[in-house]
Amino acid sequence: MGTILTTMAVLLFGGLSIGIWVGLTLAITGSLALFIFRPIPVDRLIAQYAWNVMTTQELLALPLFIVMGEILFRTRISTSLFKGLAPWASLLPGKLLHSNVIGCSIFAAISGSSAATTQIVGRVTLAELNRRNYDKRISMGSLAGAGTLGFLVPPSNIMIVYGVLAQVSVLKLFAAGLIPAILLASCFMAWIMIHTTWNKSLIPEEESFATMPWRERFASLKHLAPVALLIGAVLGSMYGGLVTPSEAAAAGVVGALAIAGFQKDLSVEKLKEVGLGAVKTCSMIALIILGASILGSASAFLGVGQAAATFVQELHLSPVALLFVLFIGYILLGSFLEGFSIIVITLPIVLPMVLAAGFNAIWFGIFLVIAVEIVQVHPPIGFNLFVIQGITGEKLSVITKATLPYLVLLILFGIALIVFPQIALWLPEQLGLK
Template sequence: MSPELASLFLFGGFILLIALGLPLVFALGSVAIIGTYFLWGPQALAMVGLRTFSAANSFVLIAVPLFIFMGCMLERSGIATDLYDMMYKWMGGVRGGLAAGTVLICGIFAAMVGVSGASTVTMGLVALPSMLARGYDRRLSVGCIAAGGALGVLIPPSVLMIVLGLYANVSIGALFLGGIPAGVLLMVLFIAYITVAATLRPELAPALPRGERAAWRERLVALKAVVLPIALIVLVIGSIVSGAATPTEAAGVGAFGAMVCAAVQRRLTVTAVTESARITLRLSCMVIWIVFAASIFTALYTAVGAQAMVRNALTALPGGRWGVIIGMQAIWFLLGCLLDPIGIMIITVPLFFPLARSLGFDPVWFGVLFVVNMEMAYLTPPFGFNLFYMRGVAPPSVSMADIYRGVIPFVAMQALGLALMMVFPGIITALPRAVL
């Protein structure tokens, strides 16, 4: 069977099963197993077991439940509320200060939890009522929270980066280091937009009245809220950067550190640990089963010669090798409007990463570009996850149209950041090369 015909049947079947409501892992695994059977016969099904066993033996997978547990424990430790209170006291007196500060808190929280949903929901519950009560524009308020929450997939430790590193055979430590400056750049762009918008139109994000502003003594006392988060971030990321621990070992350190944080806050209860473990089990099983299905699908799709077909199609684009890279970004953006990041990774990574390597591009740089695109996917209508997270926590006065319109400027900032990272690849690659 030709690669073109195989692609038609495999992806057509996959999309059909997804449209019928079958979960991603079963849609992907079913197509892979059925395709293997009809292409090479029942004896080829041994490959399914071998690929699954090989994926299950990956030491890196242990980091997934550990980082998820770390994020769940931190959610229950009340750190997000304390951080917002600190930011409120320091930045509330500045136009747009609550929105800009919310982005900063989302960035700090992202560096502790590793997933987007936790940051978005937590800050939606904590920050959104405060901003709306103080006259902030609804669209700006929901936009900054949704955009800040999306940083969870880019700023390490990121669960998506762990799966990507395993799936694309790229150093996870290098991806983590490349994600730090990329995340900081996007935070700066978000805050710059908020500042300019609040300056040009003060009614969008008014400063707190003088009577509500905290005294300097209160501000200094509130700084203790950042001690535990910063210590945990330094412990986890520092252990990876220094070479003292692998990402998997650092995940264990982070999980233990999150329990210590909860104990210091006097919130380490049996209920908190049990609920965190239950959520960790559910999310980890989902991620790991997807990895198994993706491994089988990739083996099949590679065997039918799809890589050569995709390479020929993309290299036919005008603009040489940069035309290929831009074409890949456009495909990722379009898929981000329709599919979840794991699904996009499964479909495109086995095809795009070998091609990018063959064209001489740094795989770490290319991997971070992919994660930035997936961060955009959390915000792009109609199916951006963060849009629905915001709908779930926003009051009835905030409509879905407000959420859609609120994220548009932040998607534009993400696109600008992506362009800067492509034009100046050193933004991503300088830190990994200096450290590793």
């Protein structure tokens, strides 16, 4: 087994180090490992396995949700969100800083991507907050932290990928992520209120929304209506058992087109951009899923997962201690790899260990999403940090320092999820999802 593991590690990290695409590296590693160590027709096995994986029913929802996000990405949705949220966010301690958190929470429900959420919301909120003399550091930090909700708020692209690879219900994963997403967003908002109360210089003394009549505040909600209806239709129909995730995603695409048409943001040129953007994203994710599936299949044939589980058992770690070791390991891996790659590379080995320790696969999916969220704001790879740098032009060190409190909150939330697993499991159980 030592020879097998060494060979796979050399192939995997060798391919990544010379710049081969992650999906291709995973596929090459799995294929060569099978070819070297098992006398089986690798070409036939991989061809059939690739067909089985790429035609999985649950995977159909992924490109549809990506198309929905691409359509809304190219509308004035972020401007509408700010107009609708600002009059209400200004009532809280911290004022318009909360528009980062609430805006990201809402847009996450229609994008499924952390980076897209950070970019779309940040393009509007950071400019507005800067114009109103809010402290740049807390503006950037709150956006970086809140942007990670793009992976946790359903429908999440990374949850769909995990569901396919782990062979668990995507709908259960969506339901399991809802309460953690609400609680995590609440933690971010609580920190903003505490931080700005301690240091009142972080926000301007005068706020134009302070004297706004209540009639105008309620009137501003019209800007949120299209998005609220779309989210309610997509998520409500799924949780209500009326449609499958794939059917809900198709309805979401139609709804996104309706919103774009209503805002008069729909043109032939933009539809071309939507198509090209969706094809590029779907192709990239499909290649990674296929590569991860081949590597996972190879690991199963070669007994890597079982060997890893046996090794952990021989360490005599308690189940909770195992989770803390994995949690620290994922954070350390985040210094070298981005979150998506971490999941697809480690899942074939880690999942059997976790299941053998008695943990729920749905819960572990949410746990992994939290770990990936940490990686999104964890230097030096943290992708959200680079997105904000592209928007603001600030030094990466300044953005990283501003994001530190939200990174700590994410780590503490991950620990809370280990101690209280019902945070993720309660809602799927109450809904009776299969």
